[in-house]
Structures are given as structure tokens and as C-alpha cells.
Amino acid sequence: MKLQEYHAKTLLARAGLPVPEWAVASSPGEARLQAETFLARGAGKVVIKAQVLVGGRGKAGGVKLAASGAEAERVAGAILGMDIKGIVVRRVLVAPAAEIEREIYLAAVLDRTERKILLMGSAEGGVEIETLAEERPDAIVRIHAHPHLGLLDWQARKLAFALGLGDHLKAAVAIAQGLQRVMVENDADLVEVNPLALVRETGPDGTPVLTLQCLDAKVTIDDSALSRHPGLEAMRDLDEEDPIDIEARRLGLSFIRLEGSIGCMVNGAGLAMTTMDLVKRAGGSPANFLDIGGGARSEKVANAMRLILAEPSVKAILVNIFGGIARGDEVARGLVEARSQQTRDVPMVVRIVGTNADLAAGILADAGGGIRTAQSLDEAVEMAVAIARSAEA
Numbered sequence: 001m002k003l004q005e006y007h008a009k010t011l012l013a014r015a016g017l018p019v020p021e022w023a024v025a026s027s028p029g030e031a032r033l034q035a036e037t038f039l040a041r042g043a044g045k046v047v048i049k050a051q052v053l054v055g056g057r058g059k060a061g062g063v064k065l066a067a068s069g070a071e072a073e074r075v076a077g078a079i080l081g082m083d084i085k086g087i088v089v090r091r092v093l094v095a096p097a098a099e100i101e102r103e104i105y106l107a108a109v110l111d112r113t114e115r116k117i118l119l120m121g122s123a124e125g126g127v128e129i130e131t132l133a134e135e136r137p138d139a140i141v142r143i144h145a146h147p148h149l150g151l152l153d154w155q156a157r158k159l160a161f162a163l164g165l166g167d168h169l170k171a172a173v174a175i176a177q178g179l180q181r182v183m184v185e186n187d188a189d190l191v192e193v194n195p196l197a198l199v200r201e202t203g204p205d206g207t208p209v210l211t212l213q214c215l216d217a218k219v220t221i222d223d224s225a226l227s228r229h230p231g232l233e234a235m236r237d238l239d240e241e242d243p244i245d246i247e248a249r250r251l252g253l254s255f256i257r258l259e260g261s262i263g264c265m266v267n268g269a270g271l272a273m274t275t276m277d278l279v280k281r282a283g284g285s286p287a288n289f290l291d292i293g294g295g296a297r298s299e300k301v302a303n304a305m306r307l308i309l310a311e312p313s314v315k316a317i318l319v320n321i322f323g324g325i326a327r328g329d330e331v332a333r334g335l336v337e338a339r340s341q342q343t344r345d346v347p348m349v350v351r352i353v354g355t356n357a358d359l360a361a362g363i364l365a366d367a368g369g370g371i372r373t374a375q376s377l378d379e380a381v382e383m384a385v386a387i388a389r390s391a392e393a
């Protein structure tokens with residue numbers, strides 16, 4: 001689950017990292033009031049930033065500066081409602097604008113191969129890290145945190161020096177270690193600050209000082225860990241999620257939409273993957289990944305069928321059930337029930353083996369029309385692919 005910038009910044013600030021204060025507005029008038037507050041407190045300008053879960057907002061025109069309340073209102077009015085890479089902006093973040101001396105990239109990511117948290121940094125912030133990784137891979141500094149002890153002091157110092165932050169060692173070390181902690185404490189996959197900026201400010205005695213600040217933040221939480229973090233679950237932005245994904249989660253189904261034409265209903269993640277592979281091998285393409293789970297009852301089967309059929313490109317449905325805890329007759333009853341409610345006539349190929357497979361066969365035979373049964377998985381896959389192909393022709 002990706003967090004909006006203002007939520008990500010909440011996690012960073014909570015961990016003690018330096019984040020400029022901010023407010024969130026959903027109307028131009030609200031943005032104006034917030035801007036006026038920051039300007040009255042001494043900010044020279046404010047920055048107005050689109051809150052959408054896509055990168056490159058700056059380039060797309062979703063990050064703008066304003067010098068007065070009126071300008072902030074105008075700029076916010078232009079950004080709110082803007083379409084950035086297919087997502088409509090519903091909220092903006094308003095913050096005192098930083099005077100940037102230098103932009104740095106710093107992130108904690110999960111290195112699955114090493115099974116460690118990897119701190120990645122580049123002295124050249126502001127640019128997209130993917131571009132940098134391709135064009136100038138040696139410009140990226142990489143340090144793995146210790147799996148139990150976290151990012152050790154010497155590691156953080158090494159990272160800071162490599163990023164040219166030797167003059168800001170203490171602050172840089174605290175930030176790097178903070179990112180690692182935010183990662184662990186929230187079960188995140190990614191905690192990215194781009195830019196981490198050296199910001200010009202005026203010291204208490206009127207002299208200019210440079211401070212390090214997290215001007216942008218991107219955090220992705222491991223979906224499988226969300227049950228441990230109800231506070232993070234509450235940060236979910238339903239506006240930006242696919243309605244099908246929301247419905248699947250509500251129904252407790254593991255469902256991932258794909259591009260193909262064959263809807264797949266399978267119990268067990270491994271069997272679901274295998275089924276998709278076989279569909280591909282037979283020359284078809286799966287419309288979804290769906291694991292209805294062990295012990296699925298007929299109601300769950302009917303719900304799953306509704307999700308599959310919500311996709312208009314589905315031309316055939318392949319049901320592959322290995323009855324263990326899930327009973328074949330329960331699944332078959334669910335299929336028949338779903339079939340009776342179905343508004344669209346999509347042919348269904350069913351292969352059920354294992355517990356109560358014989359009862360299942362009887363139920364499906366009595367149901368008649370539209371449900372075809374297969375003895376083997378290969379046969380079922382071939383039938384489904386052939387049906388989809390002729391429907392597409």
C-alpha cells in the first residue's frame with residue numbers, strides 16, 4: 001500500500017526526522033488560509049503540491065510555489081482537479097517553501113536477495129532514481145543495514161560522506177538511521193526521501209545556515225503486514241484504488257486483475273499460479289489471479305464469480321479446485337448459484353478433484369447449460385482456451 005506524501009511525512013516526523021511543517025487542503029480557499037498562516041509566520045513563499053500516488057508530480061506541473069495567499073489560492077485551484085498520469089488531484093499539501101541549496105536522494109528499500117534493508121543514496125537528488133540507476137549506476141551509494149542492529153553508526157557516517165554531507169554529519173546520520181527505523185517499525189517496503197535537501201535558513205543571530213530537510217517522502221507498506229498496523233490501514237486512500245481491489249479485500253479474496261480473457265478461479269496460491277502458467281502455455285491469457293482460499297464456502301465462490309465477471313474482457317471462466325479442506329460439493333453449489341445470478345452468459349469450464357468430487361460432478365451435471373466439466377487439468381485448460389479464442393475471433 002502506497003501512502004500519500006502527507007501520510008509518509010507523518011511517519012518521518014513521528015520518528016524525529018526533519019520535515020518542514022505542512023497542511024493539507026482540498027479547496028483553493030483552504031489552501032489560501034494555510035498559505036497565509038505560513039507566510040505570516042515568516043515563510044518567504046509556500047510550496048503547493050498535488051497529493052497523488054504517482055511519481056514525477058513536479059514535472060507534471062503538480063508542484064508550484066506561491067508568494068501570497070491570493071497566488072496560493074490560484075495555484076491550488078489549478079492543481080486541484082488536475083489529471084496527473086490518470087489520477088485526479090483531490091488534495092494539495094501546503095508548506096513553507098524551502099530555499100534549496102542542493103538536492104540529495106536517500107531511501108531505504110528491501111533487498112529481497114540479501115534479505116536486508118538497503119540504504120540507497122545519491123548526491124544527485126531530484127532526478128528519478130530509476131533513470132540514474134540506468135545511466136550512471138556508480139553515482140548510487142549502497143549500504144546494507146545490519147539485520148538485527150539496524151544501520152550502524154559507522155555505516156551511516158560512510159553513507160553521509162559518500163553523499164557529500166561531511167559538513168552535516170550528525171544530521172545526515174540521524175536521517176539515514178531514522179529511515180531504517182521507519183522501515184522496520186512500519187513494515188515498509190520502501191521509505192524514500194527525494195529530495196533530501198540542504199536548505200538555506202537564517203540562524204538565530206541572523207547569519208545564514210544550511211540544514212538538512214526531507215522535502216518529499218514516499219512510503220510503501222507491505223500489504224501482508226497491514227493487519228499489525230491499524231493506524232496505517234486508516235491512511236489508505238480509497239479514491240486512488242481500483243474499485244475491484246477494494247471489493248476483493250472486503251470479501252477476503254486474493255484477487256489480482258490481469259489483461260487476458262480467461263477468468264481463473266482456483267483454491268490455493270500455488271495452484272492458481274500453476275493454472276495461469278498452463279493457460280499461457282496453451283496459448284491463452286489469464287484475466288486474473290484468484291485464490292479463493294482453503295475451505296471456501298459456496299457464498300465465497302459466488303462472490304469470486306461476480307468479481308471475475310465484472311471484467312468485460314472475460315470470455316471464458318476456468319475453475320480449478322483441488323478439494324482438500326474445500327469441499328467439491330460446496331464449490332459446485334456456489335458455482336451453480338453464481339450461474340443463476342449471472343447477467344452475462346460466459347461459458348464455464350470446471351475441474352474439481354479431491355474431497356466430494358463425485359458429489360460436485362452430480363451437482364454440476366444437474367445444473368446443465370453453460371457449465372462444462374473436465375476430468376484433467378490439461379483438458380480443462382484446453383477447453384477454456386478454445387472457448388476464449390472462438391469468442392475473440
Ligand code: GDP
Nearest residue numbers: 047055056057058059063097098126194195216
Ligand atoms: P515529485 O516530483 O513528485 O517527486 O515531487 P517533489 O516533492 O520531489 O518536488 C519536485 C521538485 O520540486 C523537487 O525536486 C524540488 O526541486 C522542487 N521543490 C519541492 N519542494 C520545494 C520547496 O519547498 N522549495 C523549492 N524551492 N522547491 C521545491
Ligand code: MN
Nearest residue numbers: 194195216217
Ligand atoms: Mn520527489
